[in-house]
Amino acid sequence: GQQLNQSPQSMFIQEGEDVSMNCTSSSIFNTWLWYKQDPGEGPVLLIALYKAGELTSNGRLTAQFGITRKDSFLNISASIPSDVGIYFCAGQQGGAQKLVFGQGTRLTINP
Amino acid sequence: SQTIHQWPATLVQPVGSPLSLECTVEGTSNPNLYWYRQAAGRGLQLLFYSVGIGQISSEVPQNLSASRPQDRQFILSSKKLLLSDSGFYLCAWSRSTRIQPQHFGDGTRLSIL
Numbered sequence: 712g713q714q715l716n717q718s719p720q721s722m723f724i725q726e727g728e729d730v731s732m733n734c735t736s737s738s739i740f741n742t743w744l745w746y747k748q749d750p751g752e753g754p755v756l757l758i759a760l761y762k763a764g765e766l767t768s769n770g771r772l773t774a775q776f777g778i779t780r781k782d783s784f785l786n787i788s789a790s791i792p793s794d795v796g797i798y799f800c801a802g803q804q805g806g807a808q809k810l811v812f813g814q815g816t817r818l819t820i821n822p
Numbered sequence: 823s824q825t826i827h828q829w830p831a832t833l834v835q836p837v838g839s840p841l842s843l844e845c846t847v848e849g850t851s852n853p854n855l856y857w858y859r860q861a862a863g864r865g866l867q868l869l870f871y872s873v874g875i876g877q878i879s880s881e882v883p884q885n886l887s888a889s890r891p892q893d894r895q896f897i898l899s900s901k902k903l904l905l906s907d908s909g910f911y912l913c914a915w916s917r918s919t920r921i922q923p924q925h926f927g928d929g930t931r932l933s934i935l
Contacts, residue, residue, distance in 0.1 A: 742923075744923050751931070752928050753828075753912050753914075753926030753929045754866075755926070756923050756925060759923045761921060799865065799866070801924075803921060808854050808871060808873060808916075809856075809868060809871060809881075812865050812866045813865065814864070815864075817863075
């Protein structure tokens with residue numbers, strides 16, 4: 712089935728550093744979503760993107776919907792310990808009721 | 823505001839036993855409902871989704887089934903659990919209008935012994 716290529720798979724950074732992760736696909740998506748999952752909990756929606764080229768911020772998080780509609784990135788500025796977790800991208804095609812998820816980026820922060 | 827509830831939070835079951843996980847949504851009508859499974863350290867695998875009462879779409883052949891007896895209730899079941907059914911099960915909902923993000927419950931950790 713359809714897949715999103717999310718990278719990197721894991722990141723080990725120092726507190727205060729900026730973080731960047733991205734998702735790419737060979738197919739066009741109409742919606743890109745970014746989620747964060749803490750251990751033992753369900754993913755929480757961080758940012759939703761609905762238009763090609765759209766750049767949206769949520770506090771220290773910034774995400775962009777690629778102009779080709781085949782990719783998206785998420786940046787986190789000045790990381791803090793509570794940013795630790797797994798970040799998932801997800802895409803929606805056309806009028807589909809389903810999402811396609813990336814495999815996740817595991818973020819670890821050294822204090 | 824809308825909320826989604828899943829229970830139980832954790833479950834330990836013997837191989838061959840039946841399963842019933844329940845998910846309910848409050849604060850919205852006619853939501854789309856989804857069941858996912860997540861293996862440890864892995865991504866989310868869509869198992870079933872429903873766009874209305876009694877309407878179930880299955881994504882992968884497996885030992886599980888889903889039912890939607892009421893508008894805001896989604897149930898994941900099995901008649902006989904396998905060891906491979908262990909995992910973290912997540913329920914999600916979205917509005918039924920076009921292009922809506924999904925919102926997840928807190929999940930059920932299922933361990934099969």
